[in-house]
Amino acid sequence: MSKIPTARIIVLSGPSGSGKSTLLKRLFAEYPDTFGFSVSHTTRKPRAGEMDGKDYHFVTKEHMMEEVSKGKFIESATFSGNMYGTSIKAVKDVVDAGKVCMLDIDMQGVQLVKKTDLNPRYVFIQPPSLEILEQRLRGRGSEDEGSIQARLSACKAELEYAKQPGSYDFTIVNDDLNRAYEDLKVAIF
Ligand SMILES: Nc1ncnc2c1ncn2[C@@H]1O[C@H](COP(=O)(O)OP(=O)(O)OP(=O)(O)O)[C@@H](O)[C@H]1O
Numbered sequence: 227m228s229k230i231p232t233a234r235i236i237v238l239s240g241p242s243g244s245g246k247s248t249l250l251k252r253l254f255a256e257y258p259d260t261f262g263f264s265v266s267h268t269t270r271k272p273r274a275g276e277m278d279g280k281d282y283h284f285v286t287k288e289h290m291m292e293e294v295s296k297g298k299f300i301e302s303a304t305f306s307g308n309m310y311g312t313s314i315k316a317v318k319d320v321v322d323a324g325k326v327c328m329l330d331i332d333m334q335g336v337q338l339v340k341k342t343d344l345n346p347r348y349v350f351i352q353p354p355s356l357e358i359l360e361q362r363l364r365g366r367g368s369e370d371e372g373s374i375q376a377r378l379s380a381c382k383a384e385l386e387y388a389k390q391p392g393s394y395d396f397t398i399v400n401d402d403l404n405r406a407y408e409d410l411k412v413a414i415f
Contacts, residue, residue, distance in 0.1 A: 231260065231414045233347035235317060235327045239336050240351030240388075241381035243363040245400040246330050249351065252407050253414075262325030264316035267299075270308035283316070300342060301335040314342050326414075332380075333387050336394075349413050350394040354401040356381060 302311030320327035353359035
């Protein structure tokens with residue numbers, strides 16, 4: 227069944243391990259044609275088979291730094307010497323193509339989006355508790371000890387921010403996955 231979301235841009239945020247990817251996977255499986263992701267910019271060289279404008283917008287460091295300084299990016303970061311980021315235009319392009327743009331970003335990203343004219347719906351995915359979050363991060367098996375501790379400590383700041391009035395339009399506690407998924411659909415549609 228096709229359904230039209232009530233917002234054109236949806237920001238999904240929440241601590242690492244709270245279940246954003248798990249919920250998004252379900253949503254895309256159920257509604258394969260509704261949502262799109264923005265194409266990020268990067269200053270790294272394209273790998274074999276990667277297409278400019280599809281996998282990434284491949285740009286020079288000079289160009290990207292200039293665009294970032296002009297406020298044209300929602301978020302940007304440097305990983306192993308290369309810049310990566312999401313431009314405001316890349317998000318608008320998804321909407322212009324008739325899709326709902328889904329942004330999976332952290333708390334800093336949320337604060338930056340609020341400074342733009344994108345006017346998305348903000349949804350926070352909250353873990354049931356720090357203990358359960360820790361269990362899930364360990365269960366995922368993707369992180370070493372240092373990375374787990376860093377994520378747990380970042381989670382505290384994320385929870386504090388989410389408690390502030392006006393930070394998010396919806397908060398979904400991801401305890402039971404099926405219920406959380408139903409709540410997500412209520413938040414979006
Ligand atoms: N409701 C749930 N009950 C039990 N396990 C869950 C639930 N939701 C997610 N998980 C599990 O918790 C782990 C973390 O979930 P997921 O990878 O979706 O988090 P994330 O928010 O996308 O994290 P990151 O920001 O690091 O990408 C995964 O192993 C996932 O299978």
